Amino acid sequence: MKISIIIPSFNATDKIGRCFASLRAINMAREDYEVLFVDDCSSDGTHELTQKACLTEPNWRALRLENNSGSPSRPRNFGIDAAKGKYLYFLDCDDELLPDALTQLLDLARSTNACIIRSELLSDNGSDRKRMNQIPDWENCSTLDKKREVIINRTSTVTNSFVKREVLLQHGIRWPEHLRMGEDTIFLAEVLSHSQCIEYLRAPTFVYYKLPSLTPSSTQRYGRRELYDHLQVWTRVQQIMLPLGIDYLKGRLPVGLRVALESLIFRNRGDVDEACFHKFHEFVSSNWSVIGQFSYAKRFSELLQTVNIGDYSRFCKLCRPRLLIAGHDLKFICDAVPALEEHFDIRFDEWKGHELHAENQSKALLDWAEYIWCEWLLKNAEWYALNKKPHQKLVVRMHRMELSRKYGECMNMNNVDAVLAVSPLFFEKLLERYPNIPRHKARMIPNYVRVDEYRTDWHPSRLHTLGVIGILPSRKGFRRALEILRELRTKDQRFKLEVFGRNPEELPWIARDAEEMAYFQNCEKFIQQNELSEAIHFNGHVDIKQALAERRVGYILSVSDSDFGIPGFESFHLAVADAFASRGVAFVRPWPGSEYLWEKKYIIENEQKIVENILSISRKESEFQSMAEEGRSAIKLNFSLERFKMSVVDLYREFL
Structure with missing residues (x-):
């Protein structure tokens, strides 16, 4: 067996397909190489998907760890132990190996007896591919130390190395399992420091995909653990390379530190505490003679200087987009x-x-x-x-x-x-x-909805108190609410209606509209003709979070017109959420889109059915309480401020 390709995976069902396809396109005899998939206890069926793929590929194996490790390092080490090949090639499960890569790498390794070969790559962002990790003056790297310096300081330390397995076994080189970020840099530095023949292939061997996936990777978030990892990586690689005459801090840290600063601003998980910040401050201040010379944009320089002087409070403020x-x-x-x-x-x-x-x-x-x-x-x-x-x-x-x-x-x-x-x-x-x-x-x-800010006081009167939040314009259906009240009062005179929001005369554009004003004048006539004046209270513009419980409202009516045209009328109708947040119940006359927002049990086909539902639960306090609590829980789950906030945060992160 000449080559073992080692591929770690975790919850990758949405992104491993292109890797499968690229492996099937390899231009090399199957008996010369093997593919080892090492799953880190995925929960989305990745291992099962890989097992199925291996059924048709005799040189593929699907392995799995007993317990989740939390990083790709342990699966890679597991693969090293299980590998049969003389050479190892490490590939990530969301990347793509190019068809001729193994042949080119093996030919170069055989002709030079290389311990490690690094190569170019293609970076794919979804719209174009960029050739990266190019070393145009490789021929001028006449010494081992010069080759080490060029590779570690001038190229990205992505995982894809072609390594002689004997080098790893002889020197006990392993992927650092305690790290989730930067482990590839330490591994590469260790291999370079123990390799007596280092080569470079002037051709891309794989495609590195920078596309967002349905499964967020660890590199899409940055916080305490990632910063601790980076601090360890920078320190350890300097320890490895400095005895070889290579100053990693001067050569490559400018790039790595800038990436960390950028991540702290745009990918921050928000969990960098004072202890972690202090470690960051110690590293920066102790190496300030070097770091202070780095040339960054004003935004990053300001953040870096804040770290250097140890101002944690200002650091937290600056770490926000x-x-x-x-x-x-x-x-x-x-x-x-x-x-x-x-x-x-x-x-x-x-x-x-x-x-x-x-x-x-x-x-x-x-x-x-x-x-x-x-x-x-x-x-x-x-x-x-x-x-x-x-x-x-x-x-x-x-x-x-x-x-x-x-x-x-x-x-x-x-x-x-x-x-x-x-x-x-x-x-x-x-x-x-x-x-x-x-x-x-x-x-x-x-x-x-700020659910926790609503008053939720219980009073038996809530079983017989209706509410409407906003009656303007006429398409809100105030007349329907009045008709519902009238029908309820024919059965039980305890029913009353609380109206919240402005009156027609208070909005100039409605006051100037003869048709709108005629509608509300007819509503007033309806109130008088049906002797409802004593049963209706107009509250005006109030703090609805307090007023619903204060006025003992049990039912909110959403009875707007069914307007299927553009723009339509109700896009969300917050009044329904207000009802449940105050531990009340809402009934919705079907308006377009209501079925996508609210449970079917609260959407009632017509006014008469709404009357029947209210009459029924008004006689059963336990049923009312159960519906109210169920609705409130749904509002907390689906429409909380926390969910809105994180949706906005995640949306902007999506574009990075």
Whole structure:
């Protein structure tokens, strides 16, 4: 057996397919090489998938560790022990081996008696492939130490090395199992330091994929463990290479440290505590004579200097991406800002209208920003899509009314990373209304509810108290709520209605609309004719989180018109979530999209059925309490502020 290819895997069902395909395309006799898949106790069926693939490939083997190790190092070491080949080639399960790679590597190893061969690679980001790890002056590397220096300092230390197995066994070289990040650098340094013949193949042997996958890898998050790993790697590699006359800190640390600083800003898990920071500070300050000479962009230099002086509080503030929130009427997103500030440094470009803003101020804020959030798909989105810089990430959130405007038609989608909708139906309406928005750039992040801020006091009167939150405009269906109240009171005079929100006269655009005003005048006549005045209380604009329990509301009615056109009417209807958050119950007359948001039991086909449901549970307090608690739990699970916050964080991380 000439070559053993060792491939660790963990939960890789969505990304191992291209690796399989590349291995089947190898141009070498099967009896000359073997493929060892070593699974780290995957839970998604990766091992079973690999076992099935091995059934048709006689030189493939599917191995598995007894316990999950948490890093690819132990599977690689397991593969070293199980390998039969004279040479070992390490490949990651989401990468692709090129067809002629093994033949080229083996020919070079045989002709030179190489202990290790490094090669070029192709980096694939989904749109193009870039040739990397090129060493144009390799022929000038006349000594072993020069070869070691060039490889360790001028190329990336990706796992893919062609190594003589005897070197590993003779010197006890293993992959460092305590590390999850940077283990490839230490392994390469150890091999280079013990190799008497080091060669370089001036040709790519594999494709390194930088595409995001459904299964996040450890490199997509950065925090305490990763920083500790890097500190150990930098220290250990310096210890290995310095006796050979190679200063790793001067040669390669500028790149590694910049990557760490960038990761601390844009991939930060948020768990770097003071103890970890102190270790980072010790490393930087003790090597400041070297590190202080590194040339970085102002953003990274500021963070590095903060580490050097040991200012943990400022470090935490600087380790946040700069998020600019722009648009007119920012009330919806501003409520989430305290939570978002845990992860972002936030500034605002508040427009005076849909098209009115101080352009010089917008430009200055744009120069500061790294991420941009346009609240509303209006002129603000059009302006930022025109003016943003290539390194900045732009997200636009659409609510509902923007579908009746034309701004989205003029937006430069090449400069927009994502457009958000707040519900499944409006996700589809967004794409229907604006065909210039590619489906892969559309996302859905629902609205959120601060469930724990709602009063949930219980009072028996809640069994007989209805509520409507917002009656404007007429399409909210206030008349239907009145009809439901009338029918209920024919059965039980204890039923009453609490109305929250502004009256028609308080909104100028409704007060000027004769048709709208006629509707609400008819509602008033209905109240008088049916003697409902004493059963209805108008609360005006209030803090709904407190008012629902204070006014003892048990049922919230969502009885809006069923508008299937564009823009449609209800995109989410927060009132339903308000009901459950206050430990009440909501009943929804079917409006388009409600079935994607709320459980079927709460969506009632017509007003008469709503009446029947309310009458039924009003007589059974235990049933009411059960429905209310079930609904509240669902709101916490699906529409919490924490979930909204992390959805925003993950969305921007997706674009890195």
